[in-house]
Amino acid sequence: MSHPVSPLRTSLPRQVLQWLLNLELAPCLKNVRRDFSSGYLVADIFSRYYPKVFLLYSYENGTALSIKRNNWTRIQKFLQKLDIKLSQDLINGTMHLETGAAEKLLVQIYSILTNQSPNFESSLSTAQSEWSAERERKVELLHHERQHRQRTHWTGQAAALYKEIKVHQPIRRYIQQ
Incomplete structure (x- = not known):
């Protein structure tokens, strides 16, 4: 089962993203910052x-601040027993949806649970190259669309000018004398 997580919407390293996908978490991941805020x-x-x-089953998935605080307090209590510090x-x-906080927290959790540190450079270059390729496709599409509009615009203008010339020509009558 695959979950739609766009590497362009997150700054997560590829290894962390792959790890999350392999865990097959219950709700589908769409927005890392929002999805992880409740804990x-x-x-x-x-x-x-x-x-x-x-x-x-003792945790709730919700957006209310009281639910978030309750979940995070419970998580911290259990992590303290396991001697894990976040x-x-x-x-x-993460709880207050600050930009980049959820991603950094997930990298920290990944490092603690897998005893590996992710490679940030490869994920950034991959994301940048994907973004660059997408941007080039959009620019090319806009360029072709602009050319098409110009061609149809000039064709339309030329047809209008031709009609105007044809309509306004004086009527010539040849009178035989």
Whole structure:
């Protein structure tokens, strides 16, 4: 089962993105910043690695600030028991939908759970090359569309001028004398 996550909408390294997709999290990922703000998906990730500690049914998936605080407080309590520390600033930033906070938190979680550090350079160059290719396609499409409009515009003008010339020509009558 594949989940639509666009690498262009996130600044996640390719390895972290692939890791998330392989976990097959319950809700479909669409917007990393919004989807991880409640803490529900973070609890889902940790429940895959610590199923006896993180019981997913005790977390709510919602957007209310009270739900987010409750989930994150519960997550931090269990992480403290496991001697795992996540950045409080990143948790608060993720909870309040700050740009880049959820991505940095996911990289930190990925590093803790997999004992690997992601390669940022390859993901950035891939995202940039995909973005550049998309941009080139759009520019080319706009160029062709503009040329087509100019051709039809000039063709239309030429036809109008021809009709105007034809209509306004004086009528010549040859009178035989």
